[in-house]
Amino acid sequence: MRFALKTVDTANRVIAVDVEASDEAAARDLARHRGYAVVSISRQAVFALPTFGRRQTFPTTLFSIELLALLEAGLNVVEGLQALSEKEVKPEHRLVLTNLLGALQRGESLSQAVEHLPQQFSPLYVATVRSSERTGNLKEALARYVAYQEELDKVRKKVLSALVYPAILIVVGTLVLGFLMFYVVPRFARVYEQLSTNLPFFSNLLLSVGRWIGANGIAAATVLCMAIGGAAYLLLHPPFRIALLRGLWRVPALGKRLRIYQLARFYRTVGMLLRAGIPALKALEMVSGLLAPNLRAQLSRSVKLLAEGRMISVALTSTGLATPVATRMLTVGERSGQMGEIMDRIARFYDDETARFVEVFTRVFEPLLMTVLGLAVGLVVVLMYMPVFELAGSIR
Numbered sequence: 001m002r003f004a005l006k007t008v009d010t011a012n013r014v015i016a017v018d019v020e021a022s023d024e025a026a027a028r029d030l031a032r033h034r035g036y037a038v039v040s041i042s043r044q045a046v047f048a049l050p051t052f053g054r055r056q057t058f059p060t061t062l063f064s065i066e067l068l069a070l071l072e073a074g075l076n077v078v079e080g081l082q083a084l085s086e087k088e089v090k091p092e093h094r095l096v097l098t099n100l101l102g103a104l105q106r107g108e109s110l111s112q113a114v115e116h117l118p119q120q121f122s123p124l125y126v127a128t129v130r131s132s133e134r135t136g137n138l139k140e141a142l143a144r145y146v147a148y149q150e151e152l153d154k155v156r157k158k159v160l161s162a163l164v165y166p167a168i169l170i171v172v173g174t175l176v177l178g179f180l181m182f183y184v185v186p187r188f189a190r191v192y193e194q195l196s197t198n199l200p201f202f203s204n205l206l207l208s209v210g211r212w213i214g215a216n217g218i219a220a221a222t223v224l225c226m227a228i229g230g231a232a233y234l235l236l237h238p239p240f241r242i243a244l245l246r247g248l249w250r251v252p253a254l255g256k257r258l259r260i261y262q263l264a265r266f267y268r269t270v271g272m273l274l275r276a277g278i279p280a281l282k283a284l285e286m287v288s289g290l291l292a293p294n295l296r297a298q299l300s301r302s303v304k305l306l307a308e309g310r311m312i313s314v315a316l317t318s319t320g321l322a323t324p325v326a327t328r329m330l331t332v333g334e335r336s337g338q339m340g341e342i343m344d345r346i347a348r349f350y351d352d353e354t355a356r357f358v359e360v361f362t363r364v365f366e367p368l369l370m371t372v373l374g375l376a377v378g379l380v381v382v383l384m385y386m387p388v389f390e391l392a393g394s395i396r
Helices: 024-033 060-072 078-089 091-105 110-116 122-137 138-193 201-215 219-235 239-251 250-273 280-286 294-308 314-320 324-336 339-395
Strands: 002-006 014-020 037-043
Touching: 002 024, 014 078, 024 037, 060 078, 060 122, 060 138, 060 280, 078 091, 078 294, 091 110, 110 122, 122 201, 122 250, 122 280, 138 201, 138 219, 138 250, 201 219, 201 339, 219 239, 239 250, 239 294, 250 294, 250 339, 280 314, 314 324
Parallel strands: none
Antiparallel strands: 002 014, 002 037
């Protein structure tokens, strides 16, 4: 079971903590073992929506945009945080801002303040803020982080928008088929029972299913609901999701596109860290969590090669984390000393390639899906009416 705890640490800071435990008592003991005093505890829902990556409730991007706007208006960091805290209506978000203000008032830097809240601020965000403290330009660092998130969201929105219409088609087609099988077919089956004519084989098979559904409607609905619930449970189960992802990676065409999508995120994040002044070796170590599990071993080998003194282009190419185009661009970046900018350009190149694939895929998949659903519905209707056509022909 997973529990959400509101705790107080040794520095008297209120911190939200998530723990996995067998029961509430075990969750409290685990928190105390970590040095936290438990204020409140609540059990998280079992059937929550699946989260991909790190759970993050605080809107980091929106916070950065608003703080950047206030800094550009002439406010300092403390005044900006106070203004954001005063306007915030959600208690959990106001608590985060209050913790940041408290840390700053104790004399800590902003990077130390956000580092104390790992549930809300990623290591990437901490590194971005810390880099601004070296240069004294927090506005530039926040603008860089906002631009980074906007680029990631742009690609994600393209993929999600491409999946909306097929999802609607699948839902509507399934509802139509369900209406035919659970309502229309059983009534046709009762009508045909009164006829002495021989039914075609496939029509008889369909109507037999309809008769069974008509006689066992509750059982059929229960089986269907259990199947849907079982599928939802499996999708929420991390080992199954990992196995499913591995299976998708084995599909040649799809696996290649998934790899390109992962590499785009990888290059964009590393490029942002390099432009923030983070050393290349540290940047590669920080982004390992962004990659799919089957690519992390390759990244580990790249880190070892880089630690041995190899060039970035050699380390990434030899471990399969760079395409031929990326290798040539990395070589250019090593010669010019602008590796961060080059990696960002590689990410944009990969994003454009992903966008073209999504566009072609939707153009082909949507008509194909409509054809399949239309054939399925049409087949059921034809099989229901085929005995009527044969009966009409025999009357003539």
